[in-house]
Amino acid sequence: MTVLWDPAQSALDTFRIALGDDLDLVAHGAAVTREVDNGGHHLVVIGPDVPAESAYQLAEQLRIDRPAVGVLLLRHRLEVAVLTQALRSGVREVVQADDHAALVDAARRSEALSAQMGATSGGSDTTGHVVTVFSAKGGVGKTTVSVNLAAYLASNGARTLLIDLDLMFGDVGICLQLPPTTSIMDLVSMTGHLDAQGMASVVQRHEASGLDVLVAPHDPADADRVPADLVSELIRLARTNYDYVVLDMPPSMPEHVLGAFDLSDLLVLVSTLDIPAVKNLRLAINTLDALGASQQNRLLVLNRSDLKVGLSSKDVEAALCYPVSAKLPNALSVPAASNRGMVLAVDNPKDNFAVALREFADHKVRPHFGEEPTRSGGRRIHRRKAAK
Ligand SMILES: Nc1ncnc2c1ncn2[C@@H]1O[C@H](COP(=O)(O)OP(=O)(O)O)[C@@H](O)[C@H]1O
Numbered sequence: 192m193t194v195l196w197d198p199a200q201s202a203l204d205t206f207r208i209a210l211g212d213d214l215d216l217v218a219h220g221a222a223v224t225r226e227v228d229n230g231g232h233h234l235v236v237i238g239p240d241v242p243a244e245s246a247y248q249l250a251e252q253l254r255i256d257r258p259a260v261g262v263l264l265l266r267h268r269l270e271v272a273v274l275t276q277a278l279r280s281g282v283r284e285v286v287q288a289d290d291h292a293a294l295v296d297a298a299r300r301s302e303a304l305s306a307q308m309g310a311t312s313g314g315s316d317t318t319g320h321v322v323t324v325f326s327a328k329g330g331v332g333k334t335t336v337s338v339n340l341a342a343y344l345a346s347n348g349a350r351t352l353l354i355d356l357d358l359m360f361g362d363v364g365i366c367l368q369l370p371p372t373t374s375i376m377d378l379v380s381m382t383g384h385l386d387a388q389g390m391a392s393v394v395q396r397h398e399a400s401g402l403d404v405l406v407a408p409h410d411p412a413d414a415d416r417v418p419a420d421l422v423s424e425l426i427r428l429a430r431t432n433y434d435y436v437v438l439d440m441p442p443s444m445p446e447h448v449l450g451a452f453d454l455s456d457l458l459v460l461v462s463t464l465d466i467p468a469v470k471n472l473r474l475a476i477n478t479l480d481a482l483g484a485s486q487q488n489r490l491l492v493l494n495r496s497d498l499k500v501g502l503s504s505k506d507v508e509a510a511l512c513y514p515v516s517a518k519l520p521n522a523l524s525v526p527a528a529s530n531r532g533m534v535l536a537v538d539n540p541k542d543n544f545a546v547a548l549r550e551f552a553d554h555k556v557r558p559h560f561g562e563e564p565t566r567s568g569g570r571r572i573h574r575r576k577a578a579k
């Protein structure tokens with residue numbers, strides 16, 4: 192149950208004898224956390240050619256988020272400076288890459304420690320689920336889907352935070368008619384030392400659903416002042432405080448969006464039946480693949496799926512190579528509701544769009560995390576925590 196982070200495919204053969212057959216190789220640091228969560232791994236070995244700074248960064252992150260997961264660092268040569276820095280960042284041991292006997296011993300010690308810390312129950316079961324709603328084109332329904340999904344999950348008792356990461360033109364606050372008081376801008380000064388209290392001080396409550404919301408800057412000119420590091424720090428903190436963290440995205444991939452993708456457990460890709468939306472989403476998927484993002488954690492949602500515009504859902508599936516997980520109908524009630532600050536999935540559960548959205552949440556999103564669906568219309572207290 193070990194993740195080996197090494198850019199070279201041949202590393203698998205080199206280290207298999209020391210680390211055993213139950214070894215998953217990843218080429219990018221971003222994929223390590225996901226592998227750890229999905230595969231229930233409790234040992235991460237970082238190859239000798241991974242830059243030291245990237246290794247320290249990952250070790251620091253895992254130490255906070257998944258303390259029972261052990262990190263071993265391989266280096267071609269052992270140097271005091273590296274040892275000091277590595278141990279300071281949370282690496283359990285630094286081992287010379289060609290000393291396989293030392294690696295076997297270090298792995299055994301780390302496994303024993305992880306077992307004592309309870310990691311053998313499999314992965315991190317203390318973190319919430321990060322669900323990211325994305326499309327590469329504006330106006331296809333990202334905000335509509337994320338607001339309805341998040342509010343519906345919250346109304347069923349799941350502690351849910353919706354973060355508007357469309358930093359320039361975010362309109363979650365307006366859709367929910369929240370007063371323009373706090374925003375993510377108020378967290379900028381806390382970058383690097385954000386804590387739960389700081390986060391709680393800027394979150395607003397949507398009373399009708401029980402959803403917590405963190406809105407985008409009120410002035411588009413402030414978008415550039417929100418560091419990508421803060422966004423990642425915020426998501427990591429949020430998932431230790433909520434059952435679900437839903438991220439509404441801009442139709443582009445700036446640095447903070449890429450950071451959020453890395454931390455996402457589920458990516459909801461939204462498309463409509465028009466060629467620009469499908470084409471841009473195809474390009475975005477190609478980029479995600481190239482970055483090493485998990486291909487399993489994606490669900491495709493077709494919004495306004497019943498419009499007769501000469502393109503069918505089969506065409507979209509063929510172009511994107513994903514099955515459509517939900518078909519959300521075109522409905523005048525959608526803009527009408529958002530103009531009145533209402534959330535259809537909560538305020539008007541019999542509406543056609545609301546029915547389809549709730550079906551998606553209950554039968555695709557929750558089961559993705561091993562949770563059972565709620566019975567339609569029923570409020571329930573979210574049971575924390577099913578296996579990933
Ligand atoms: N299924 C739908 N039926 C009718 N109108 C919709 C539907 N989904 C979204 N809309 C409307 O389309 C517009 C763009 O939706 P929005 O969710 O803001 O898109 P995005 O966040 O992708 O830019 C909004 O006015 C919204 O009310």
Ligand SMILES: [Mg+2]
Binds near residue numbers: 333334335357440
């Ligand atoms: Mg939007």
